[in-house]
Amino acid sequence: xxxxxxxxxxxxxxxxxxxYRGSEWLGLxxxxxxxxxxxxxxxxxMGHATMYFQLLEALGxxxxxxxxxxxxxxxxxxxxxxxxxxxxxxxxxxxNYDWAFxxxxxxxxxxxxxxxxxxxxxxxxxxxxxxxxxxxxxxxxHLMHWEVWFRQLLTSTDEAKRRMTEAMVKVWASFGGVLTxxxxxxxxxxxxxxxxxxxLKTRWMSAIKKVLNETNTNMLPGEPGMTSGNGRKGxxxxxxxxxxxxxxxxxxxxxxxSW
Amino acid sequence: MQTYLSFDDxxxxxxxxxxxxxxxxxxxxxxxxxxxxxxxxxxxxxxxxHGISEIMxxxxxxxxxxxxxxxxxxxxxxxxxxxxxxxxxLLLRVAEDLMAPLGKTREHIMQxxxxxxxxxxxxxxxxxxxxxxxxxxxxxxxxxxxxxxSMMLDSSYGPYARALKRICAEEVFHAQHGESIVLALAExxxxxRALLQDxxxxxxxxxxxxxxxxxxxxxxxxxxxxxxxxxxxxxxxEELRQEFFTKYIPRIWAIGLxxxxxxxxxxxxxxxxxxxxADWNEFKQIVSGHGPRSQERLALRQSSYDMNGWVRxxxxxxxxx
Numbered sequence: 001x002x003x004x005x006x007x008x009x010x011x012x013x014x015x016x017x018x019x020y021r022g023s024e025w026l027g028l029x030x031x032x033x034x035x036x037x038x039x040x041x042x043x044x045x046m047g048h049a050t051m052y053f054q055l056l057e058a059l060g061x062x063x064x065x066x067x068x069x070x071x072x073x074x075x076x077x078x079x080x081x082x083x084x085x086x087x088x089x090x091x092x093x094x095x096n097y098d099w100a101f102x103x104x105x106x107x108x109x110x111x112x113x114x115x116x117x118x119x120x121x122x123x124x125x126x127x128x129x130x131x132x133x134x135x136x137x138x139x140x141x142h143l144m145h146w147e148v149w150f151r152q153l154l155t156s157t158d159e160a161k162r163r164m165t166e167a168m169v170k171v172w173a174s175f176g177g178v179l180t181x182x183x184x185x186x187x188x189x190x191x192x193x194x195x196x197x198x199x200l201k202t203r204w205m206s207a208i209k210k211v212l213n214e215t216n217t218n219m220l221p222g223e224p225g226m227t228s229g230n231g232r233k234g235x236x237x238x239x240x241x242x243x244x245x246x247x248x249x250x251x252x253x254x255x256x257x258s259w
Numbered sequence: 260m261q262t263y264l265s266f267d268d269x270x271x272x273x274x275x276x277x278x279x280x281x282x283x284x285x286x287x288x289x290x291x292x293x294x295x296x297x298x299x300x301x302x303x304x305x306x307x308x309h310g311i312s313e314i315m316x317x318x319x320x321x322x323x324x325x326x327x328x329x330x331x332x333x334x335x336x337x338x339x340x341x342x343x344x345x346x347x348x349l350l351l352r353v354a355e356d357l358m359a360p361l362g363k364t365r366e367h368i369m370q371x372x373x374x375x376x377x378x379x380x381x382x383x384x385x386x387x388x389x390x391x392x393x394x395x396x397x398x399x400x401x402x403x404x405x406x407x408x409s410m411m412l413d414s415s416y417g418p419y420a421r422a423l424k425r426i427c428a429e430e431v432f433h434a435q436h437g438e439s440i441v442l443a444l445a446e447x448x449x450x451x452r453a454l455l456q457d458x459x460x461x462x463x464x465x466x467x468x469x470x471x472x473x474x475x476x477x478x479x480x481x482x483x484x485x486x487x488x489x490x491x492x493x494x495x496x497e498e499l500r501q502e503f504f505t506k507y508i509p510r511i512w513a514i515g516l517x518x519x520x521x522x523x524x525x526x527x528x529x530x531x532x533x534x535x536x537a538d539w540n541e542f543k544q545i546v547s548g549h550g551p552r553s554q555e556r557l558a559l560r561q562s563s564y565d566m567n568g569w570v571r572x573x574x575x576x577x578x579x580x
Contacts, residue, residue, distance in 0.1 A: 023325050023333075026340055027317045028563035030570035032348045035317075039341035043334060050330045065329045092322055093555075094562060099570050152577050153570070160573035250328035250390045257447050259328035259390075259440075 003187035004125060005059055006077065007194060010182065010232060011116075012052030013078035016068060017240070018109060019045035020247055021082070022102075024091035030099055037145060041106075044138045051131045058127065069248040070255060073241050074234040079177035081105065083231070083240040100163035103153060104171045107146035108208065112178055114143050115203045116194070124192035147211070154215045168220060175224035179204065182232025266293070282490050287417035290356045298489050302416055303357050304482065305491065307368050310350030312380035315372075316400075317343045318556045319383060323393040335436050339397060342429045349425065353418045373561050375548050381468045384550025391444060391458030397437025399462060399507060403469045405430045406503050415490040445514040452515070459511070460519045467537040468545070470503065471496040504532040 022042035029035040053064035061067055076083075082105070087097035117139060120132035153160045181188055181197045189196050209219050229235030250259065269277070275295055281288065288294055320340050327333040355365055371377035382400050387393065408427050414420040444451040473496060475481040486492045494502075508525075511518060523534045548554065 020325055023337060026324055026337075027314075027321045027344070027559070028567075030567035030574075032314065032344060032351065035344045036341060036348055039337060039344065043337040043341060046330070046334055046337060050334065053330065065331075068330055069328075091325065092559075095559070096562075096566055099567055153573055155577070156573035157569070157576045159569050160576075163569065246325050247333075249326045254448065254450070257451065258443050259332060259447075 001059070003184040003191060004128075004193055005056060005061065006182060006184045006232075007188050008052050008055050008059070008128065009077040010079075011120075012049050012056065012067075013076050013231075014082055014109075014113075014178070015045045015052065016049035017076070017078045017243060018082040018106070019043075019049060020243055021084075021086055022106075024086055024095075025097065025102065026091075028091070028095055028097060041142050041145060044142065048135045048138075051134070055127055055131060065251070066255060069244075069251040071244075073236045073244060076231065076234065076236060076240060076244075077182065078231050078240075079174070079180075080226075080228045080231045080235070080237060080240075081171060081174035081177055082109065083236060083243055084174070084228075085239050085242070098163075098167065100153065100160070100167040101170060103146060103149045104164065104167040106142075107150040108171055108175055109178060110139070110143040110146045111207050112200070112204050114139055115200050115207070119195040119200060120193075123194060128193065150211065151215055154217055165217075172220045173225045173227045176226035177229070177231050179224060180226070180230065180232055182230065282415050285490075286415075287420065288415055289417050297485075299357055299360075301482065301485055301489060301491060302419065303354055305486065306350055306357065306419055307354040307371075307377060308379065310347050310354055311368060311372050311377055312383060313343050313347035313350060315379040315383045315556060315560065317347070318559060319385070319387040319552070320393060320396055322387055323390060326390070327393070328390060332440070335439075336393060336397075339433050339436055342433065346422075346426045346429070349422045353422050356418065369564060373557065373564075378546045378548075381542060381545045381550070382462075382465045383556065384545045384548075384553040385465050386461070386551050389454050389458060390440075391454040392461070394437050394440030394444060394455070395458040395462050397433050398441045399437070399466055400469070401430050401433040401437055402507055403466060403503050405434060406506070407470060407499050410494045410499065411492050413490075413493065419491075442514065445516070456516055459516050463519050464537055466503070467500070467534070468539075468542045470500040472539050472542070473497045473536075501532055504534070508532070 019042045022038060022045065025035075026039050026042075027035060029038050049068070050064065053067050056062075056067060057064050062070070084105075086102060087095065089095040089097075114136070117132045117136045120128055121136065123129045123132065150164075153164050155161075179197060179201045181194065185197055188194055194200075212219050228237055266274070266277075274293055278288075278293065278295060278298070288298075317340050320336065320343070324333070324336050324340055327336045351365055351368060354368065358364065358367070368377060372379070382396075387396065405427060408423050408430065412420055412423050412427065414423065441455060444455040471483060475484065483492070483496055487495070504523075508518065508523070520535045523532065525531075526533050544550070545553070548557070
């Protein structure tokens, strides 16, 4: 049971925190059409997180809203890469956000999310299977969206290539945190909740290798790292504290009432 | 043998006459139809202002998107603000088609916004410091927008009328989303009710201003009259404001809020609401970029435009290949 909950917390928090980071972009995307598309994706991802929080509630964890808004940072299980700020400044004041980082982070994450969902579709835990199937229907489009951006920017101006390459190096340094299933991984696999993390990782690496090859880009060296800590163990940065403080700002003024 | 005169052979006066006959007959004008410059300019002014207002209007609400106080509210407000961006896109496309014969593009709209030449709606120059404002904007500002946009559903310009049909359908959901936030606060704790009353106090004057002055003499501007002549719109500012009062004042009172205007009442003899008018000089100041948040919002829009310049260049280069 502990392993199952840990897994669902990872799934919930990955989507929840990345959707939050995406929502900070609202109104600031490179063009209006992208603002519409990106906010739709973020809304979907927030919806995915909500479904996972509801699964947790059904397993005896806190009520979904409390779980999303009231947990301490160390109780979050998202990968550290997904909590990282979009850039300097804030979403309200002088944002200096990096679109290349956003494209690479979302694309790499979407490729992995698809692989992970394909595995969860066959999970031994039926409610998770059902949620995975539902999410996959939307995830397909997210993946297509980010792949178009990724390929276009990697094969365009020198500046775009340079920015994308820098972003890839940055994302690669932390992507190991997305790939790991954390300390309970053995039990998760043994209970057939999800495939072995090494199997998922191999699939992810070959998908990335393929797209880099097709865009005449060198494969990144070595293994994806975990330079800023393992979020699956509750290790996080101040970026997560800031995110939680913002997303819970109104809720914490009175968690007992209806909003 | 009968000879046919082609439309191109008509004089401008004859074309104008033909055009006004079409307007009088309730026909829809389409993007490629002949239209007087004056009509085209009126539409460009109205629709680019409307479109850019939708986009600038996303900014005050955007402040509350990451902070919405439950998963349900987060999803709803994300969807709502996304719709507004979508409306902006739809309207800018309509404006772009009208501007194309003049050699102008969306880039010109953006530059006109940054230079202050293109104005956006007065309400989006205002502060939205609390969650109550997220509710108030969606309930009453969107409610006001439904009233003013519904009258243009039968606009003589076909592409605008069709865009508004889609927009109004979504605005109804927005007003319901706003009403739901407002009701939760109104039925909540004393603090929540105070939050809501504060917000209404803050927004009331802006809502009076929303529909514009009663007549041209307040601002010396006769665009509204011209738009009525061309059947782009069908009602005066004051008629719309009265409709808004009739629809919303009873609702505002019903949930226990006080309107910050002691004089407001319905006059049975004239069948009109009597109210304290806004200061139209203040209105002019606000829409000319001197509202409480005008410069911050423009700076946010401008900084996002600048920081993403390399992305637009990269996409343009791809297009050229």
